[in-house]
Amino acid sequence: MRTRPPLGSPLQILLLACSFALAGYAGVRLFADDWRGVALWLVGAALLHDLVLLPLYTLADRAVVGGLGGRRAWVMYVRVPAALCALLLLVWFPLISGMMEERYRSATGMSTDGFLARWLLITAVLFGGSALLLALRLRRATKRRAPAVH
Structure with missing residues (x-):
């Protein structure tokens, strides 16, 4: 017996497709002017988040959990x-x-x-x-x- 993959309702699929289309349109418009600057900003933001911010707010969260006993x-x-x-x-x-x-x-x-x-x-x-x-x-x-x- 084959099971059908959980795709969701047609409305959910339509909304997801529309959100991808809107994000794609925004990406094309954003990259049209200064694609190198935008790409550098995205890579820099990802590195800043993963290497600096994530450890900081993980430590802060652990301090809060420990502080609340x-x-x-x-x-x-x-x-x-x-x-x-x-x-x-x-x-x-x-x-x-x-x-x-x-x-x-x-x-x-x-x-x-x-x-x-x-x-x-x-x-x-x-x-x-x-x-x-x-x-x-x-x-x-x-x-x-x-x-x-x-």
Whole structure:
């Protein structure tokens, strides 16, 4: 008896084909102007991630796991906001750091002054919301626990 390979529904296949087509179109447009610079950037980004960033955030994650005393359920309450804040920092770093002040001002007529404060505020909100969710989870868990018999 032959089994059919799991391809998914026709809608999933269509969406996947459309996403590949869009990525291919973006790649062609991106490589059309400066293909050497783009290729160098992609290779450099891959090397930077694999040789520098991956070991750093692996060490940071292990430190968080060790710092929480083996409470694995709590780790996600640190990982998720940290990952989101790191992603925002990665995307907006030139504006958060102020390195692109002149270029940004000439393009938009605005200053980069608020980007650091907004990123810090978003970071505080993400970690605060995560701490609130953890507190609610712990409170619910203590209410479910049977009272101790004395």
